[in-house]
Amino acid sequence: xxxxxxxxxxxxxxxxxxxxxxxxxxxxxxxxxxxxxxxxxxxxxxxxxxxxxxxxxxxxxxxxxxxxxxxxxxxxxxxxxxxxxxxxxxxxxxxxxxxxxxxxxxxxxxxxxxxxxxxxxxxxxxxxxxxxxxxxxxxxxxxxxxxxxxxxxxxxxxxxxxxxxxxxxxxxxxxxxxxxxxxxxxxxxxxxxxxxxxxxxxxxxxxxxxxxxxxxxxxxxxxxxxxxxxxxxxxxxxxxxxxxxxxxxxxxxxxxxxxxxxxxxxxxxxxxxxxxxxxxxxxxxxxxxxxxxxxxxxxxxxxxxxxxxxxxxxxxxxxxxxxxxxxxxxxxxxxxxxxxxxxxxxxxxxxxxxxxxxxxxxxxxxxxxxxxxxxxxxxxxxxxxxxxxxxxxxxxxxxxxxxxxxxxxxxxxxxxxxxxxxxxxxxxxxxxxxxxxxxxxxxxxxxxxxxxxxxxxxxxxxxxxxxxxxxxxxxxxxxxxxxxxxxxxxxxxxxxxxxxxxxxxxxxxxxxxxxxxxxxxxxxxxxxxxxxxxxxxxxxxxxxxxxxxxxxxxxxxxxxxxxxxxxxxxxxxxxxxxxxxxxxxxxxxxxxxxxxxxxxxxxxxxxxxxxxxxxxxxxxxxxxxxxxxxxxxxxxxxxxxxxxxxxxxxxxxxxxxxxxxxxxxxxxxxxxxxxxxxxxxxxxxxxxxxxxxxx
Numbered sequence: 197x198x199x200x201x202x203x204x205x206x207x208x209x210x211x212x213x214x215x216x217x218x219x220x221x222x223x224x225x226x227x228x229x230x231x232x233x234x235x236x237x238x239x240x241x242x243x244x245x246x247x248x249x250x251x252x253x254x255x256x257x258x259x260x261x262x263x264x265x266x267x268x269x270x271x272x273x274x275x276x277x278x279x280x281x282x283x284x285x286x287x288x289x290x291x292x293x294x295x296x297x298x299x300x301x302x303x304x305x306x307x308x309x310x311x312x313x314x315x316x317x318x319x320x321x322x323x324x325x326x327x328x329x330x331x332x333x334x335x336x337x338x339x340x341x342x343x344x345x346x347x348x349x350x351x352x353x354x355x356x357x358x359x360x361x362x363x364x365x366x367x368x369x370x371x372x373x374x375x376x377x378x379x380x381x382x383x384x385x386x387x388x389x390x391x392x393x394x395x396x397x398x399x400x401x402x403x404x405x406x407x408x409x410x411x412x413x414x415x416x417x418x419x420x421x422x423x424x425x426x427x428x429x430x431x432x433x434x435x436x437x438x439x440x441x442x443x444x445x446x447x448x449x450x451x452x453x454x455x456x457x458x459x460x461x462x463x464x465x466x467x468x469x470x471x472x473x474x475x476x477x478x479x480x481x482x483x484x485x486x487x488x489x490x491x492x493x494x495x496x497x498x499x500x501x502x503x504x505x506x507x508x509x510x511x512x513x514x515x516x517x518x519x520x521x522x523x524x525x526x527x528x529x530x531x532x533x534x535x536x537x538x539x540x541x542x543x544x545x546x547x548x549x550x551x552x553x554x555x556x557x558x559x560x561x562x563x564x565x566x567x568x569x570x571x572x573x574x575x576x577x578x579x580x581x582x583x584x585x586x587x588x589x590x591x592x593x594x595x596x597x598x599x600x601x602x603x604x605x606x607x608x609x610x611x612x613x614x615x616x617x618x619x620x621x622x623x624x625x626x627x628x629x630x631x632x633x634x635x636x637x638x639x640x641x642x643x644x645x646x647x648x649x650x651x652x653x654x655x656x657x658x659x660x661x662x663x664x665x666x667x668x669x670x671x672x673x674x675x676x677x678x679x680x681x682x683x684x685x686x687x688x689x690x691x692x693x694x695x696x697x698x699x700x701x702x703x704x705x706x707x708x709x710x711x712x713x714x715x716x717x718x719x720x721x722x723x724x725x726x727x728x729x730x731x732x733x734x735x736x737x738x739x740x741x742x743x744x745x746x747x748x749x750x751x752x753x754x755x756x757x758x759x760x761x762x763x764x765x766x767x768x769x770x771x772x773x774x775x776x777x778x779x780x781x782x783x784x785x786x787x788x789x790x791x792x793x794x795x796x797x798x799x800x801x802x803x804x805x806x807x808x809x810x811x812x813x814x815x816x817x818x819x820x821x822x823x824x825x826x827x828x829x830x831x832x833x834x835x836x837x838x839x840x841x842x843x844x845x846x847x848x849x850x851x852x853x854x855x856x857x858x859x860x861x862x863x864x865x866x867x868x869x870x871x872x873x874x875x876x877x878x879x880x881x882x883x884x885x886x887x888x889x890x891x
Contacts, residue, residue, distance in 0.1 A: 225447045230492035232436060237371040239434045239486060240585055241323060252588050253324045261566040261587065262324060265580045268571035269317050274333065276314060278340045282307050282349045282358060291671065295816055298669040301355060306574045308350055308361035311341055313573030316365045319372050320581040331376060338369055339381060342388040352392075352399045356420050361577070363392060364427045364479075367434035386438045393431055397445055400424060406448065410455070411462030411612050413700045419469065419642050422459060423476050425449050426483035433486055449483060450494075458500060460638070462612030465503030468638035470521020471512050472529050477504060478538045478578065485589055488545075496545055505542040505551050508535055509601070510608045510617040511632055514557040514625050517654055518663040520615070520634055522643040526823060527666040527679075528659075531557065533564050537583060544590045549599030553623060556598055606747065607716045609709045613638060616709065616718045620747040629655040629849050631750060633742055635704030635720030639728075640680070646695035648704030648722035649740040650685035653750075655849035658790035661686045664769040664827050665811065668819040677813030684812070688740075688754060689765040689831075693732050695725040702728040707739075710886055716744040717887055734759045743880070743887060749858060750847040751868065753882055761837035766803070766845070768794065768830045776830075778805050783830055784853065791850045796832055797860045797868070799842040803832045844868045 233242060241249045253262035285300035293301065315337040322330035341362065344350050350358040370385055377385065400406070403418040405425070429449025435442035457480070460468045467474040487495035496502075508531065511519070516530035523529045536558045543551035558564070565583035573579060578586075601623025608617045614636035620629040633651045640646040645663075653661040663686075665679030678684050682694025696702045701724070708719035719741045726735045737757035744750055756764050768774070768783060770792075775784040781803060785792040796803055809826040834841060842865045848856040862869040866883040881888045 225444055226451055229447055229450060230487065230490060230494065232433070233490060236374060236437065237368075237434070238436055238490065239368045239371050239430055240320075240489075241372065241588075242489065246323065249588055250324050252591060253584070257591060258584060258587060261580075261584050264566065264569060265317065265584060266321050266325075268569055268580070269314075269321060272571055273314050273317070273573060274329070276310075278337055279307050279310060281344045282355075284349050284354075288354050293669070293671060295669060295672070295818065301357070304349060304355050305357045305361055308358040309577060310574040311337055312362050312365040312369075313577075313579045315341075315369045316579060317573065317581050319369045320584065323372060331373065334369060334373055335376060338366060338373075338385060339377075341366065342384050346388065346392045346395060352396050356399070356424075359392065359396060360420075360424055360427060363389075363396060363431055364482075364577070365579070365582075367393075367431040371434035386435065389431065389435055390439045390441065393428070393435070393439075393445060394441060396424065397428060397441070397448070400428065400448075405452070408452075408456045408459045410457065410459065412459060413638060413641060415459075416641070416700065417459040419473070422457075423479055425452055425457070426480050426486075429453075429483045430486050433490075453480075453483060453498070454494065457498070460613075460642075461500065461504070461610075463499040463503065464610045464612040465500055465505070465507050466610035466613035466615055467504070467507055468521075468613040468636060469643040470523065471508065471519045472521060472523040473643050474504075474507055475532070475534060478534050481538060481541070482578075482582075485586060489589060501542075502546060505539050505546075505548075506608070507610070508539060509551070509554045509604075510610075510619070510622075511615065513630065513654060514559045515657055516560075517659045518652060520632065520647060520650075520652065520663065521645060522667055522670070525667055525669070525819075527663075530560055531555075532560060533562055533568070534578065536560075537565055537586070540595070541586060541590060544593040544595055547593075547596050549596040550601060550604055552596050553598040553601050557623070557625060559625075605711060607711045607744070609706065609711075609718070611706070614704060614706050614720075616706065616742075618716045618718075618742075618744045618750075620744075626657045628657075629653075629748070631742065631744065633718055633720065635706050635722055635740075637703050637705065639700040639703035639725065640695060640697050641700035642698075645680045645685070646682045646697045646699075646702060646725070647685045647687060648695060648702070648725040649720045649738065650682075650687040651742065651752075652686065653792065653847065653849070655792065656790040656851055658787040659771055660785050660787055660790060660792040660849060661847075662769050662771060662827070664829060666815055666819070666824050668816050668824070672816055674811060674813045674815045678811045681812065683767065684769065684829075686768055688738065688756065689767065690726055690732055690735060690738065690756060690758070691762045692765060693726075693729050695722070696728045699728055708741075708886055714889060715887065718742050719886075734762060741882060741887065745858075749849070751870070751880065752845045752847065753868065754841070754843045754845075755865075756841040758839045761839050763834045763837055764841050764843070765834075766796065766832040766843055768832075770828045770830070771825075773809065773828045774807060774830050776805050776807065781832075783832075786853070789851065791853050793848045793850065793854070793856045795846045795848075795856075795860055797844045797863045798832075798834055799844070799863050799865055801838065801841065802835045803843075804835050806831045806833070840865070846870070 252258040282304035318330040318333040352359040400421045403421040405421045407415045432442040432446030514531045516528040540555040606619045621627045664684040667675045680697045704722040710717045722738045739755045741753040770785045781796045783794040815824045861871040
């Protein structure tokens with residue numbers, strides 16, 4: 197790979213200069229760029245805003261938040277010495293990462309985060325108070341980090357997260373205090389940014405980020421370089437006059453957000469990697485905020501931005517629960533402080549009272565950013581001062597009046613990623629029945645799992661049918677051998693085999709969706725995903741229908757056709773062990789006083805049941821004391837080999853055991869008959885394009 201890094205400082209390049217080859221294509225800086233402020237600083241706090249920011253933090257609505265930041269910083273970080281450069285932990289290839297290497301990898305990230313966090317916090321405190329002790333702290337940390345090897349243990353090729361943690365804040369620190377350095381010091385700092393920035397930009401180009409297509413895996417996105425795009429754009433803005441490459445970094449990011457972002461979703465606002473990685477949108481918000489700061493009309497102008505904050509509204513419970521895709525190490529995610537803040541921020545920008553209502557549901561035990569005195573500058577990002585700056589940016593945007601979420605459609609199909617959410621009472625978590633389903637064109641690529649046609653169900657504030665497994669660290673044996681696999685989902689195995697992992701072609705498709713007064717219905721086709729497993733070439737059809745009836749219960753129909761006889765396994769996972777009433781084909785799950793009663797009916801076949809608390813691959817031993825508890829896995833297997841299978845299931849969530857009001861009393865391949873406790877019968881016919889009801 198050719199790598200050219202220009203070290204000499206020079207004047208700005210003309211706007212339409214050819215930059216560098218993009219995998220055979222020349223990338224040209226676009227002619228049209230926003231109006232950039234004539235003088236620095238161009239990030240965080242503009243020159244004409246400095247008095248207003250000082251007032252905001254001393255006598256305005258940011259006063260309490262700023263005082264908390266200053267108090268926490270004075271107590272914990274003002275005297276913190278500059279740390280040693282992180283040590284090597286050997287081969288850094290993520291595919292070869294062990295538990296011990298992961299610990300070292302995280303420790304190095306923490307060191308970089310600490311450096312950037314201290315420098316940025318000291319800068320903002322100095323900007324408000326004018327006290328030299330904070331300026332000295334910021335100056336010292338920024339100068340000392342220039343001694344670290346940009347191609348060493350904090351370089352982007354060795355540990356991209358350490359490089360990212362430095363560059364996502366330090367250029368803006370320099371932008372705020374640039375006049376406080378000698379010319380020699382400034383040259384040293386700018387040269388460091390030029391080298392690190394050029395290496396980062398080359399890394400992003402090498403990962404073909406410049407060729408990505410919105411809402412598509414045509415060019416396979418690499419997760420981290422996409423997340424680094426706001427870093428590149430804001431670094432370019434902060435260093436606009438300092439190095440010629442800065443304009444290219446900004447322009448590249450600017451075009452990326454106009455024309456290509458996001459590769460993981462589209463105009464509907466979905467994020468195929470799942471809720472945990474949707475949190476990365478918070479980082480991308482930073483670039484939009486940078487545009488908003490300089491009053492560029494393109495800020496938040498794409499349809500994605502208008503819609504993406506509804507992704508957590510529909511798919512993220514306020515309380516912690518399992519979710520699709522890779523999620524934090526403990527296997528659950530809720531409305532965290534960062535998610536709350538991002539949605540509340542969007543509520544102001546878009547004057548959206550529904551987003552305000554969702555944010556008001558916050559119930560996490562962790563404090564909100566303005567109240568957080570834990571102050572983990574070494575680990576958390578965004579840091580407290582980033583939240584403060586974000587609040588200042590929109591402080592003159594009024595927080596809209598809350599509007600009831602009950603006014604919104606209670607179900608939502610995110611067509612861009614193939615996800616469906618069904619709710620009974622959106623906005624009332626303790627009363628809501630919530631099922632999420634996916635059959636996605638993104639397959640099991642990146643942070644997605646082998647989970648086409650899988651569902652997750654919670655009710656009354658409790659997780660009932662869960663995604664099973666943990667992620668102690670990325671690519672741990674348990675993560676690879678259990679959590680990513682179809683066997684950990686509420687899905688089907690065919691001949692005890694699932695869908696391929698880490699495969700963009702192992703995809704599903706939503707082939708039908710209806711939300712009307714009679715039902716919410718979705719149909720997913722996962723045939724392609726199963727056939728991606730070389731042992732499942734016999735699969736001719738793998739289709740699942742899910743109906744939500746009366747916003748109260750669910751009927752699921754699974755169809756599998758094979759070219760030769762085989763068997764299928766119907767999977768259901770839970771936190772607590774289920775009770776089996778095998779003679780009645782009923783499974784009962786209880787969690788925290790919430791119940792899920794599931795009745796199964798195999799057409800022209802018989803089911804045998806097995807419950808296990810064992811993972812396919814156990815959790816790494818050292819993580820077990822940290823709360824990685826066993827989970828339960830129920831398998832209902834067909835006993836008679838066949839070439840065609842139809843299994844119906846009725847799922848009844850409740851606050852009381854045994855109060856199921858409807859039951860399956862008859863079923864054939866194309867219809868199922870339900871009977872209520874008061875003797876009413878309803879037939880659901882699946883032979884047409886969508887289910888049809890008759891009495």
